[in-house]
Each structure stands twice: as C-alpha cells, then as structure tokens.
Amino acid sequence: MQIGLIGYAKSGKTTIFNALTQGEAPTDKYHSVHDQAHIAVVQVTDERVSTLSRIYQPKKTIYATIEYHDFPGIFGDPADSPESNIYAAIRNMDGYALVLRSFSDIELDTLCGDADPLRELSDIEQEMILRDLILAEKRLERIELGYKRGVKTPAVQSEERVLHNICEHLQQGSPLRSMQLSAEDAKLVKGFAFFSQKPMLILLNCSEDNLNPNSALERRSDDNGALERRPFDDLSELITELSGKRYQAEMIAGRFEEELSKLDADEAQVFLEDMGIAKSVRERLNHLCYKMMGYISFFTVGADEVRAWTIQQGDNAVTAAGRIHSDLARGFIRAECFRYVDIIAHGSEKVLREKGLFRLEGKDYIVHDGDIISIRFNV
Ligand SMILES: Nc1nc2c(ncn2[C@@H]2O[C@H](COP(=O)(O)OP(=O)(O)O)[C@@H](O)[C@H]2O)c(=O)[nH]1
Numbered sequence: 001m002q003i004g005l006i007g008y009a010k011s012g013k014t015t016i017f018n019a020l021t022q023g024e025a026p027t028d029k030y031h032s033v034h035d036q037a038h039i040a041v042v043q044v045t046d047e048r049v050s051t052l053s054r055i056y057q058p059k060k061t062i063y064a065t066i067e068y069h070d071f072p073g074i075f076g077d078p079a080d081s082p083e084s085n086i087y088a089a090i091r092n093m094d095g096y097a098l099v100l101r102s103f104s105d106i107e108l109d110t111l112c113g114d115a116d117p118l119r120e121l122s123d124i125e126q127e128m129i130l131r132d133l134i135l136a137e138k139r140l141e142r143i144e145l146g147y148k149r150g151v152k153t154p155a156v157q158s159e160e161r162v163l164h165n166i167c168e169h170l171q172q173g174s175p176l177r178s179m180q181l182s183a184e185d186a187k188l189v190k191g192f193a194f195f196s197q198k199p200m201l202i203l204l205n206c207s208e209d210n211l212n213p214n215s216a217l218e219r220r221s222d223d224n225g226a227l228e229r230r231p232f233d234d235l236s237e238l239i240t241e242l243s244g245k246r247y248q249a250e251m252i253a254g255r256f257e258e259e260l261s262k263l264d265a266d267e268a269q270v271f272l273e274d275m276g277i278a279k280s281v282r283e284r285l286n287h288l289c290y291k292m293m294g295y296i297s298f299f300t301v302g303a304d305e306v307r308a309w310t311i312q313q314g315d316n317a318v319t320a321a322g323r324i325h326s327d328l329a330r331g332f333i334r335a336e337c338f339r340y341v342d343i344i345a346h347g348s349e350k351v352l353r354e355k356g357l358f359r360l361e362g363k364d365y366i367v368h369d370g371d372i373i374s375i376r377f378n379v
C-alpha cells in the first residue's frame with residue numbers, strides 16, 4: 001500500500017514523515033527543502049503476527065508494510081505544471097493523508113498567513129476536482145473525435161456514459177469520493193486514477209496543547225481567571241464538522257511526535273501516556289490507513305515463514321491466493337482455513353481439526369480479517 005502525505009507547503013508533512021520513520025529529513029521554515037518525495041517503508045506491527053511467530057517458531061517472520069511518500073507541497077501552487085513528475089507520482093498513490101496546518105507559529109503566520117485548515121482543505125479539494133474534470137473532459141473530446149471517424153464500440157459508449165456522469169458530479173464541486181459508482185462502472189474508469197476519487201485521511205497538525213486538555217485549560221484562563229479563547233483550542237469541534245462532511249479527521253501533534261520518535265521506546269511511552277495518547281504515531285497512522293483503504297490482513301503460517309498479507313475487505317479466497325503468488329490463484333483448488341482467535345484459544349491445529357474449526361473453503365469464500373490460510377493448488 002502506498003500512501004502519499006500531501007498538503008500545502010509548511011503544513012508539517014515532513015515533520016510527520018520524520019515522526020513516522022524516525023527519520024531526519026530536513027524541515028525548514030524559510031526554504032523549500034525538497035523537490036522530490038521522501039519515501040520510506042514502514043513495518044505494520046501486528047501483535048497477531050508476533051504471537052503466531054511464537055507458536056510456529058518459523059525461520060522468518062514477515063510483517064505487512066506501508067510505503068509512505070512525503071511529497072513537497074504542491075497542490076495549490078499555480079507555478080506547478082499539470083504534467084510535472086510530482087503530479088504523476090501523486091496519481092500513483094493508493095490513498096492520501098492530507099496534512100493541514102492547525103498550529104500557530106509567529107514566523108509561519110507572517111510568512112504564509114494565519115493557519116486556516118478548512119481553507120487549505122477546500123483549496124486542495126477544488127484543485128483535485130479541477131484536474132479530474134480536465135482529464136475527464138479531454139477523454140470525452142477524444143471519444144467524440146473517434147465517433148466522427150466511425151469508432152463507436154459498446155465499450156467506448158459505456159465509458160462515455162460514465163465519464164459524463166463523472167463530469168456532472170465534478171462540476172457541482174464534489175469530489176469523486178462521494179460518488180456512488182457500480183463496480184462495473186468503477187472498473188471502466190479505474191485507469192484514470194482520478195485524484196478526488198482516492199481515499200483521503202485528514203491530519204490536523206496541531207500543537208501538543210491540543211492533545212492535553214489540562215494544559216489547554218491552564219493557558220486558556222488569563223490572569224483574572226477569564227477564559228481566553230485561542231484559534232485552535234477547539235479542534236475537536238472542527239473534527240466533528242469534518243466528519244459531518246464525511247471526512248475522517250485526526251489530530252496529530254507533528255513536532256511533538258517527531259521529538260518523541262528520537263527517544264527510545266520506553267521513554268517515549270511515558271510521554272505518550274502523559275498526553276493520553278495510547279499508541280505511537282506509527283501504529284496509529286498505520287491503523288488509520290488500513291481502515292481508510294478498507295484493507296484487512298490474513299496470515300500464512302509454517303515452519304519456514306509466518307507472514308501477514310493485505311487484501312481488500314470483501315476479497316475472495318482466489319484473490320487472497322493471488323496475493324501470495326499468481327500460480328496459487330491460477331491453479332486454485334481449495335483454501336484450508338482457520339481463525340486466529342481459534343488457534344489462540346485452542347493452542348494447536350490438531351485440536352482445531354478435532355473441533356471442526358479447520359475448514360476447507362472454495363473460490364467464493366470471502367476471507368476475513370485474521371484468517372489463517374493455506375492454499376491447495378495445482379498448475
Ligand atoms: N509549532 C509547530 N511547528 C511545526 C509543527 N509541525 C511542523 N512545524 C514546523 O513547520 C515548519 C515546516 O514543517 P515541514 O514538516 O517542513 O512542512 P512541509 O513543508 O509540509 O513538509 C518547520 O519549521 C517545522 O518545524 C507543529 O506541530 N508545531
């Protein structure tokens with residue numbers, strides 16, 4: 001899974017990237033510090049994989065990974081050419097984490113104006129919508145041209161119909177994410193990889209005060225004890241507003257997390273608990289990305305290897321088999337299958353067989369999160 005950290009320059013993308021990867025990519029208030037994306041592969045820690053590894057004692061244990069791409073701030077910059085490599089790279093992502101500056105900083109406020117997360121969000125959405133619209137309209141023009149030359153197949157006509165609907169939706173200023181497409185129609189336009197169609201998580205990059213209710217309250221009352229309202233005290237209100245618009249939004253104290261990522265795990269844990277944050281930024285983001293993408297994990301186990309695999313919720317056993325190797329999908333016979341919770345409860349595959357918890361499933365079986373699978377195949 002490839003996730004792009006996108007957003008305005010200085011919103012804190014690289015800071016969050018550093019926190020995620022324990023990296024030290026430069027962040028600078030005054031200069032554009034990179035014109036290429038930083039890329040890092042992050043392991044998805046999953047207790048279930050560690051536990052299975054203890055049970056099976058394999059030679060290798062392989063966790064799932066997410067590839068994070070930290071892009072330069074591009075959306076909203078009129079100087080960018082639509083054909084630039086960066087846009088092509090952003091188009092290749094499976095989903096986005098959009099970082100919005102939600103902290104005050106005297107220098108940045110002077111340089112870029114006061115932080116205004118809702119405006120940044122709206123600008124970026126509009127930019128995506130506009131680019132998608134241009135792409136769809138261009139294709140429609142070519143289809144029209146083809147018709148004039150006598151190229152009119154049913155496939156092209158279906159594509160034309162879907163693209164017309166898409167343009168109509170975009171013209172109303174709505175992202176394609178909010179458009180219901182049948183699976184068939186979605187397939188017809190998948191190749192366009194529209195920006196506004198990709199899943200997008202919103203990260204409100206804020207001060208750590210926002211995460212710590214006590215410190216926020218302390219600062220809020222002035223000398224006379226009166227409440228002093230600051231611009232970003234109430235990010236939770238903003239989150240509620242965003243979720244009303246069907247965005248998933250999360251607060252993240254980017255710079256605080258970046259500093260924590262430099263400490264060793266135990267030390268960092270103390271700070272996290274202090275702030276009422278349950279898990280490391282890496283674990284939280286990984287989890288949110290799985291949720292956003294609708295991905296689940298299944299496992300393969302054995303003496304050689306215990307491994308986590310990622311598929312889309314609703315995928316069947318053949319798709320799961322194909323994730324392991326295309327031969328397994330091609331020659332698929334049956335999936336031998338049991339559940340993670342059952343092996344934990346009963347201790348061994350032998351007991352699972354006795355209890356009838358070891359199943360043989362066919363091609364159409366819908367794989368569940370936590371299934372442990374072995375494919376029988378013949379090629
Ligand atoms: N006060 C404050 N500053 C931050 C925070 N996150 C990032 N910054 C600062 O904002 C500037 C730009 O951050 P950077 O990560 O390079 O932004 P990018 O352009 O989106 O990659 C840097 O000087 C960071 O130290 C934050 O949560 N609080």
Ligand SMILES: [Mg+2]
Binds near residue numbers: 013034071072
């Ligand atoms: Mg950056």
